[in-house]
Amino acid sequence: MSLKLRVEDSSSAIKLDMDNIWLLSLVFLVCILLATFNHKNRRQRQRRPPSPHGYPIIGNLHQIGDLPHQSLWRLSQKYGPVMFLKLGRIPTVVISSSETAKQALKTHDLHCCSRPSLVGPRKLSYDYLDIAFSPVDDYWKELKRMCVQELFSVKRVHSIQPIRDVEVKKLIDSVKESASRRAEVNLSEKFLSLTVGVTCKAAFGVSFDSTVLNNDRFDKLIRESFLFLGSFSASDFFPHGGWIIDWLTGLQRRRERSVRDLDAFYEQMFDLHKQGNREGVDEDFVDLLLRMENEETVLGYGKLTRNHIKAILMNVLIGGIGTSAITMTWAMTELMRNPRAMKKVQSEIRNQIGNKSMISLDDIDQLLYLKMVIKETWRLHPPAPLLVPREVTSEFEINGYKIQPKTRLYVNVWAIGRDPVTWKDPEMFLPERFIDSNIDVIGQNFELLPFGGGRRICPAIYMGTTMVEFGLANMLYHFDWKLPEGMVVEDIDTEESPGLNVSKKNELLLVPVKYLDHCSS
Numbered sequence: 001m002s003l004k005l006r007v008e009d010s011s012s013a014i015k016l017d018m019d020n021i022w023l024l025s026l027v028f029l030v031c032i033l034l035a036t037f038n039h040k041n042r043r044q045r046q047r048r049p050p051s052p053h054g055y056p057i058i059g060n061l062h063q064i065g066d067l068p069h070q071s072l073w074r075l076s077q078k079y080g081p082v083m084f085l086k087l088g089r090i091p092t093v094v095i096s097s098s099e100t101a102k103q104a105l106k107t108h109d110l111h112c113c114s115r116p117s118l119v120g121p122r123k124l125s126y127d128y129l130d131i132a133f134s135p136v137d138d139y140w141k142e143l144k145r146m147c148v149q150e151l152f153s154v155k156r157v158h159s160i161q162p163i164r165d166v167e168v169k170k171l172i173d174s175v176k177e178s179a180s181r182r183a184e185v186n187l188s189e190k191f192l193s194l195t196v197g198v199t200c201k202a203a204f205g206v207s208f209d210s211t212v213l214n215n216d217r218f219d220k221l222i223r224e225s226f227l228f229l230g231s232f233s234a235s236d237f238f239p240h241g242g243w244i245i246d247w248l249t250g251l252q253r254r255r256e257r258s259v260r261d262l263d264a265f266y267e268q269m270f271d272l273h274k275q276g277n278r279e280g281v282d283e284d285f286v287d288l289l290l291r292m293e294n295e296e297t298v299l300g301y302g303k304l305t306r307n308h309i310k311a312i313l314m315n316v317l318i319g320g321i322g323t324s325a326i327t328m329t330w331a332m333t334e335l336m337r338n339p340r341a342m343k344k345v346q347s348e349i350r351n352q353i354g355n356k357s358m359i360s361l362d363d364i365d366q367l368l369y370l371k372m373v374i375k376e377t378w379r380l381h382p383p384a385p386l387l388v389p390r391e392v393t394s395e396f397e398i399n400g401y402k403i404q405p406k407t408r409l410y411v412n413v414w415a416i417g418r419d420p421v422t423w424k425d426p427e428m429f430l431p432e433r434f435i436d437s438n439i440d441v442i443g444q445n446f447e448l449l450p451f452g453g454g455r456r457i458c459p460a461i462y463m464g465t466t467m468v469e470f471g472l473a474n475m476l477y478h479f480d481w482k483l484p485e486g487m488v489v490e491d492i493d494t495e496e497s498p499g500l501n502v503s504k505k506n507e508l509l510l511v512p513v514k515y516l517d518h519c520s521s
């Protein structure tokens with residue numbers, strides 16, 4: 001009995017040992033698998049750009065704040081010029097130096113020149129029929145080529161000069177009137193009226209202050225579109241459930257109303273053109289696009305339709321109005337903060353122009369210091385500080401870090417303009433830094449990118465630059481500028497207001513003094 005027991009004991013001991021061996025082998029195998037997986041994962045993570053710590057679900061969204069370009073600049077000082085963030089569900093890479101911008105916008109432009117699908121732009125652009133938000137495809141390529149050749153060409157910029165003359169003359173007259181009363185002028189508002197006036201006449205053949213265009217309604221329309229293009233939309237970061245938040249916050253409703261109102265505005269403009277009830281140049285933008293529609297012009301995959309025209313006009317409104325007005329306001333702000341630069345630029349203009357009632361486009365070519373003032377303004381205050389977001393379509397590397405397809409890519413040109421590696425005393429407004437420098441804004445110098453670069457570069461650089469140079473030159477020629485009673489230079493702030501285009505938060509109020517009165521007295 002005892003023998004039997006012992007035999008049974010030893011067999012179960014052997015069985016136990018076998019079980020242990022199996023168990024140990026299994027644990028060993030799992031350990032090896034885990035180690036291999038971990039190693040692979042660590043290698044992959046190592047090849048991903050450095051990243052600040054994020055939270056589940058929201059990722060790094062809480063670190064973005066009201067002025068994302070500023071928050072991202074601060075983060076980039078800790079995590080470097082190629083930084084990875086998870087914004088909600090969206091893998092995002094932020095580029096913050098001229099050297100890495102060159103890699104993204106030049107070397108690897110082809111891999112990252114598409115646009116992400118964003119809800120606001122999708123509605124405004126009739127499902128991406130525009131230039132700015134359309135993904136990269138044959139339609140976008142042909143549309144951009146057509147717009148560069150027809151809408152934004154040097155010839156067209158010159159053909160709308162009579163419109164600029166009329167609108168700038170109106171501005172001068174209204175500022176003169178304030179000067180005669182020694183009253184303050186809201187320059188932020190004046191510059192906006194100027195660019196709205198020029199854009200309305202050049203694009204739609206109507207005056208902003210005419211009865212045809214109810215300017216209160218138009219003003220509201222434009223402000224609303226800017227607002228919702230620039231405001232936070234949960235759907236853009238949580239593609240599957242974000243719409244619920246947008247619905248709860250009322251953003252979705254406001255967005256739909258704004259799209260409806262803009263659509264009605266375009267239809268009204270088409271009707272006016274049908275009735276021949278328009279003013280301005282021989283052929284405005286609507287005329288040109290309607291003519292192309294009649295000629296059954298094919299772009300990419302199909303014929304140009306009314307929705308294509310509306311989407312293109314949306315880009316003209318969004319691109320043409322804010323950017324130039326913002327630049328002129330920032331330039332005047334910086335000149336008021338730097339009286340030496342103000343004196344120098346006014347002397348240049350007045351010495352070159354002599355005694356004239358209006359400055360011409362040809363005169364502008366000689367104003368080299370003015371051009372430096374504008375470049376310096378764009379270095380410190382690019383109107384689109386993060387450009388327009390891009391989407392990566394195929395894998396590439398920057399500084400040895402792998403950037404995966406479907407990543408959203410931001411280029412922080414605001415940070416690049418303040419990089420002490422590139423710019424000496426970056427916080428100082430110093431137009432002279434461009435003397436003897438070849439740095440230009442046409443996308444070839446990656447330290448200064450107010451118009452972006454690569455395939456997605458702004459197609460209207462000449463149009464935008466001409467508006468800014470012409471508007472500023474006239475305001476600086478005709479008037480001296482003083483601060484309102486009781487204010488000193490140190491009181492002028494450079495606070496920014498959030499949005500798609502970053503403008504000066506507090507409006508710029510100045511008192512004009514008529515210059516030519518000095519001459520005649």
Ligand code: HEM
Nearest residue numbers: 132315316319320323384387388451452453456458460464
């Ligand atoms: C001071 C004036 C202007 C500035 C600073 C400016 C700046 C920019 C920037 C930064 C971009 C994005 C580039 C990128 O993503 O790399 C852009 C794109 C664009 N801009 Fe401008 N812009 C100005 C004037 C204009 C004007 C006057 C128009 C039209 C009337 C215009 C139409 C466009 C369009 C259609 C795009 C989209 C290009 C694309 O995605 O392929 N811009 N602009």
